[in-house]
Structure formats: structure tokens, C-alpha cells
Amino acid sequence: MSVEAWTSVLVILSFIVYVYIGWHSRVKDTKGFFVASQGVPAIANGAATAADWMSAASFISMAGLISFLGYDGSIYLMGWTGGYVLLALLLAPYLRKFGKYTVPDFVGDRYYSRTARLVAVVAAIFVSLTYVAGQMRGVGIVFSRFLQVDINTGVIIGMVIVAFFAILGGMKGITWTQVAQYFVLIIAYLIPAIAISILLTNNPVPQLGFTFSDIMERLNGIQVDLGFAEYTQPFTHKSMLDVLFITIALMVGTAGLPHVIVRFYTVPNVRAARYSAGWALLFIAILYTTAPAIAGFARYNLIQTLHNNTIEEVRQLDWATKWENTGLLAFDDKNGDGRIQLTPDTETNEITIDRDIIVLSTPEVAQLAPWVIALVAAGGLAAALSTASGLLLVISSSVAHDVYYRIINPNASEAQRLLVGRFMVGFAIVIAGYFGINPPGFVAQVVAFAFGLAAASFFPVIILGIFDQRTNREGAIAGMIVGLVFTTIYIIGVKFYQMPTWFFGISAEGIGTVGMGLNFLVTAIVSRLTPAPPAEIQQLVESLRTPTDEPLALADIGEEELD
Template identity: 80%
Template structure:
């Protein structure tokens, strides 16, 4: 069967599985909708967390950007994996012990402030919408190439599938669907990587093939011969400062992502939260230790297949013609010598490759069997849809739980709260679909922006909320606003309005680190210049870090102390 037929089979089978799980996991109460009844086993939550966190950026785009940047692309590996360790050890158990449904819930109660809650809601929605744009683009790319439909149609199909299991099952449906999606995506990532490693080096283990063969030396030599820097040369594409700040932004941004944090609310206890974090790290490592090898193999294969080929030879490559149709791959014989050449000079370069097609196209470039090519497509969809569903629920719960129930209608019944949550999922999907068709950048870049925004808004107030009982509502509100506004203006100015990276040349992906520092400084300074939190809040913070279970209620806080 051709690739398109295999893809159709895999996509239909996987989508039927997701729809079935969503139907079986449908819920009627708010606890099931928002935190899956807090009864998910640790290992299942670990797999769901891995799928939730390893988005289209990890599956589709990360290896692509490493393939383009070489050594400097390792910022994504270091930042994202290091950030998850930070989250697992520093934040997850305490947030689970706090026992709330959402990050704005924690911020609102810890800082005894509805204003703080609203600022956190705005930040959660802003971060989630930025993040989900990358997921929808990933869905569109997969459908565009492998089912030969336009990106807009592909995004629409993905929206319908996500809407079904997110609206029906809420967090419970999303959790068990993500367990299945993790299984699909990790199989789809490892099988092609192993096949390519075997083809190029004779070793089926990508990590060992990458470290123990001469393929990287060959790639370095090819790069130099073509006029590029060596693939493994450090700081060839980014300055040391930018590499450092981007890595930090990705790391602390991971620890501040609301859709990942909320996963630790779905387990039975703080102990289970720690175990599920350990399982998630193991599941994540399977992909992240494979990505550097796949990146190098993909670049080597692409150069070998495309560079210095005649236009006639290029036209005979079926996979190249199909990717050209998506407008994500383009060829232009600029010097009219009858050959297509890869050149470091962007003006003279004759091969344009979108970074987001590297992983998806690599099995075709390596001439692997059609079923493996189709499996990668199904894995890319699983990665994008799993994260998109988690992000959509964050947007839904931020409005339905933290605004509607907490602020507008505290007496809302269970059916009312769930209905508002489902309606908000629908609105969020529509917005996500628009950004999927009209994305502000390639997948990993868009997601990196979201990490920067999370680093600048949530991370400081969560850390200080757990470990500094003197931090008060005035400090938290001021810190979040300053961090979020500064980071947003810098990213938007540099990315969309032609502003030069004025802060020592730091890229938009790395500026979240500076926003985080500003947030910490403003929060601490303002907190020390204003009255301390109520005694009940300080006692709650002390108890939050104790080995006992449960957190005391804030009933001792008077109404006059809430803004």
C-alpha cells in the first residue's frame, strides 16, 4: 500500500481508539471534569504527563531545530528536561498537597486575592493559547502532507477529534486518551530512529549509534565542505548569553506551565505525585535521548539526497514532490547551472526546508517502508493532540472554575460548572484552530515563546508561594504583571514589529529569563514594603511543607482581607 493509504489506516485506528476512550471516560461532575476525580494511578499519570508535555514541538519540531542549529539546538534538550526535574522535585508534591484544581486556584488562595486569581487566569490563558497554536500547526502539517489536504482542513479535523474527548470526558477523558497517545507517539518515534540508525551505522540503538559511530564526524566534514560551521561547533548560531538565557527560560518555563502542573492534581496524594513525576521523566527520556541522534541522521540524509542533484533528479523524488505541494519544501536553481545546491548564504541557497518537516520527512528520505512513514504521521498527530487537549482544559478550567464558579456564581451547581467548562473548551478550540492556520512561527519557536511567558509569570509566584511565607498578594500581583508585560512586549516587538533584540542581543525565546528575574525582584521588594500575609496564610504555607497530609482551610481569613 502507498504511504497515504497506510497513514489513513493508522490515523483512523488511532482516532477511533481516542474517541472510544473519550466516550468511556465521560463525566458529569466538576471533580471528574477538572481533576479526573484525583484517582489516576501514578504510572498512568506519568504516561499522560509525558504525552501532555511532549507536544508537537518535541515530536515534530525539536529534532528539526537541533538539525538546523547543531550544538546550539541542545538548549531545547537541556531546558525542557531540566525543567521537568525542577518541577518534579521543587513544585509538584506541594501543589498536589494544596489540593486545588488549577494554578490560578493556588495563586488566588495562597495570595488571598481575587485580583491575583484574575491575573493568573489571564496569564494561564495567554500562555496556553500561545502554546496551543504550535500544536494546531503540527496537526495541519501532518494532514497536509500525508493525507494530501490543505493545512486548514487538517486543523479542522484535529479540532473535531480533540473537542470530542475534551468536551465529553474533561480531564478524565483527556488523561486516559493521553496514555494511549503516549504509547502511539513513542513507538512512532523509536521505530524509525532505530531503522535509520541501523541503515547508516549498522547499530539499531540510536543513542549508541550516535555516540559510537563516525556519522557525526562525516556530518561535520560535509558541513565544512559546504561552507557551514561544523555541526558540533558550539555557539555557531547563538551567543553564549543567549544560549544560557534561553535554556533557563525553557527550564523554569517548564516548571511554570499550567497544563503540566495540573496533571499532578489528578493523582491520589503528594507521594503519588512524586512517583508519577519519576515515571514521566523516564517516559520522556526515551524520546529525548533519541532526538540528538535522529537530528544528525536526518541532516546527513537530507544533504546526501538533495545537495548537488540535478533538477531532473530532484523531480524524480516522489517524497520531495509531495512535500513541495505543502509549500514547506522548495527548490530554486538560482545560478541556472542545472543543479540544486545547499549554501550557507540565504540569498544564494537553492533549497528551502521548513524545520518542522525534518522528523516527518526523514523516514521517506531514508527510503523506509511506507508503514513506518505512516506510523510517524500518526505519532505526530498523537503528540500534537495530547498536548492540545491539556491546554484547552487549562483555558476551560481557568474561566469555568476560577472566574465563573469562584468569582461570578459561587453557588453554581455541578451540572452548571461542567456545562460552562464544556462551552469554554469549544471557544478555546475555535481560537486554537485560527492560530493553527495562521501561526506566528514554526512549532518549536512558538512553543518556546509560551515557555518564556510561563517563566516570567507563574514560576516566581509559585516558588515564593511555597517557600516564602512573607510574600503577599501585593507583591505577587505586581510581579506577575511586570514579568508578563515585559516579556510579551519584547517577544511581540522583536518577532512582529521589527524591534531589534536590544537586551544584549537576547532572542525572544530567551527573554523569559529576564522577565522571571524582574518578577522575582518586584515580588520580593513589594512584599517587603507592604503588610505581611494574614497569619492563617502564613501557617498554611508552613504546613504545606510539612510531611503531614492535607492543608488547613483559610477560614480564618476575614472577608475584609480579600480584595
């Protein structure tokens, strides 16, 4: 069968599984809808967390960025993996012990303030919408190449599938769907990596082939011959300071991502939260240690396949023609010699490759079997859809639980809350679809913006809310607003209005670190200049760090002193 036929079969089969799980896991109460009734086993929650966290950016775009940036691309590996460790050690167990449904729930109760809750809701929605834009673009890219439909149609298909299991099953349906999606995406990532490693290095373990063979030495030589810096040379694309700031932004942004944090509310107790964090780290490491190998192998194969060949020879390659039809791969014989050259100079470079096609095209470039190529497409869809569903539920819960139930209508019935939650999932899917059709950037770039916004808004108030009794509502509100506004203005100005990177050359992807610093500073200063939190809130913070497995009794703690 052809690649397209295999893709159709595997995608349809996987979607049938997702839909069946969504139907089988349908819920009738808000606890099941928002936190899966807090009954998910640790190992299953670990797999779901890994799928939720390893989005289209991890599966589709990260290796592409590393392939283009070389050494400098390691910022994504270090930032995202280090951030997950930070989340698992410093935040997850304490937030689970706090016993609430959402991050705005924690902020609202810890800082005894409706205003703080609303600011957190705005930040959660803003971060989630930015993040989900990257996922929907990933869905569109996969469909446009492998099912030969336009990107807009692909996005709409993805919207329908996510809507089904997210609206019907809520967090419970999403959780068990993500467990299945994890195994689809990890198998899809490893099989071509192993096959290509054997072809290029004679080693079936990609990590070992990448590290102990001469493949990087060969790639460095090719890069230098073409006028590029060596693939392994550091700081050729970004300054050392920018690399540092981007890495920190990605780390603390990971620890502040609301759709990942909420996963630790779905397990039965604090002990299970700790174990699920460990399982998730193991599941994540399998892909993240493979990504650098995929990136290096992909760049080597692409250069060998495309550079200095005639356009006629290249267009005889079925995969090249089909990717060219998507607009994500382009050839331009600028000097008219009939051959196409890859060079570091944009004036003479004749091959344009979108970073987001590297992983998806690698099995085709290596001439692997059609079913392997199709499997990668199914894995890319699993990665994008799993994260998109988690993000959509964050948007839904932020409005339905934190605004409608906690502020507008505290007497709302289970049925009313569930209806609002499902309506908001549907509304958020429409917004996500718009961003998928009109994306503000390539997948990993858009996701990096979301991490920067999470770093600048959530991380400081969560970490101070756990470890600093003196932090009060005034400080938290001021810090979140300053961090979020500064970071948003900088990102939008640099990326869309040609504003110079005036803060020591820090890029839009790294400015979240500065926003986080401003948040910490403003929160600490304002908290010290205004009255201390009530005694019961300070006692709550003290109890939160006590190493017991019992959830806190929060019935009499919360927003008594409303703004």
C-alpha cells in the same frame, strides 16, 4: 499500500481509539471534569504527563531545530528536560498537597486575593493559547502532507477530534486518551530511529550509534565542505549568553506551565504525585535521548539526498514532490546550472527546508517502509493532540472554575459549572483553530514563546508561594504583571515589529529569563514594602512544606481579605 493509504488506516484507527476512550471516560461532575476525580494511578499519570508535555514541538519540531542549529539546538534538550526535573522536585508535590484544581486556584488562595487569581487566569489563558497555536500548526502540517488535504482542513479535523474527548470526558477523558497517545507517539518515534541507526551506523540503539560511530565526524566534514560550521561546533548560531538565557527560560517555563502542573492534581495523594513525576521523567527521557540522533541522521541523509543533484532527479523522489506541494520544501536553481546546492549564504542557497518537516520526512528520505512513514504521521498527531487537549482544559478550567465559580457565581450548581466548562472548551478550540490556520511562527518557536511567558508570570509566584512566607498578594500581583507585560512586549516587538534585541542581544525565546528576574525582584520588593500576609496564610505556607502525605485543610483559608 501507499504511504497515504497506510496513513489513513493508522490515523483512523488511532482516532477511533481516542474517541472510544473519550466516550468510555465521560464524566458527570466537575471533579471528574477538571481533575479526573483524583483517581489516576501514578504510572498512568506519568504516561499522560509525558504525552501532555511532549507536544508537537518535541515530536515534530525539536529534532528539526537541532538538525539546523547543531550544538546550539541542545538548548531545547537541556531546557525542557531540566525544567521537568525542576517541576518534579520543587513544585509538583507541594502543589498536590495544597489540594486545589488549578494554578490560578493556588495563586488565589495562597495570595488571598481575587485580583491575584484574575491575573493568574489571564496569564494561564495567554500562555495556553500561545502554546496551543504550535500544536494546531503541527496537526495541519501532518494532514497536509500525509492525507493530501490543505492545512486548514487538517486543523479542522484535529479540532473535531479534540473537541469530542475533551468536551465529553474532561480531564478524565483527556488523561486516558493521553496514555494511549503516549504509546503511539513513542513507538512512532523509536521505530524509524532504530531503522535509520542500523542503516547509517550498524547499531540498533540510536543513542549509541550517534555517540560511538563516525557519523558525526562524517557530518562535520560535509558541513565544512559546504561552507557551514561543524555540526558539533558551539555558539555558531547563537551567542553564549543567549544560549544560557534561552535554556533558563525553557527550564523555568516548563516548571510554570499550567497544563503540566494540573496533571499532578489528578493523582490520589502526594506520594502518587512524586511517583508519577518519576515515571514521567523516564517516559520523557526515552524520546529526548533519541532526538539528537534523529537530528544528526536527518541532516546527513538530507544533504546526501538533495545537495548537488539536478532538480529533475530530486523531483523524481515522490516524497520531495509531495513536500514541495505543501510549500514547506522549495528548490530554486538560482545560477541556472540545473543542479541545486545547499549553502549557508541565503543569496546562493537553492534548497529551503522548513524545520517542522525534518522528523516527518526523515523516514521517507531513508526510504523506509510506507507503514513506518505512516506511523510517524500518527505519532505526530498524537503528540500535537495530547498537548492541545491539556491546554484547552486549562483555558476551560481557568474561566469556569477560577472566574465563574470562584468569583462570579459561588453558588453555581455542579451542572452549571460543568456546562460552563464544556462551553469554554468549545470556545477555546475555535480560537486554537484560528491560530492553527494563521500561525505566528514555526512550532517550536511558538512553543518557546509560551515557555518564556510561563517563566515570566507563573514560576516566581509559585516558588515564592511555597518557600517564602513573607510574599504577599501585593507583591505577587505586581510581579506577575511586570513579568508578563515586559516579556510580551519584547517578544511581540522583536518578532513582529522589527524591534532590535536591545537587551544584550537576548532573543525573544530567551527574554522570559529576564521577565522572570523582574518578577522575582518586583515581588520581593513590593512584599517587603507592604503588610505581611495574614497569620493563617503564613501558617499554611509552613504546613505546605511539612513532609506528610495528608492534604491541607483549606476550608477556612482563602480569599477572606478580598481586594
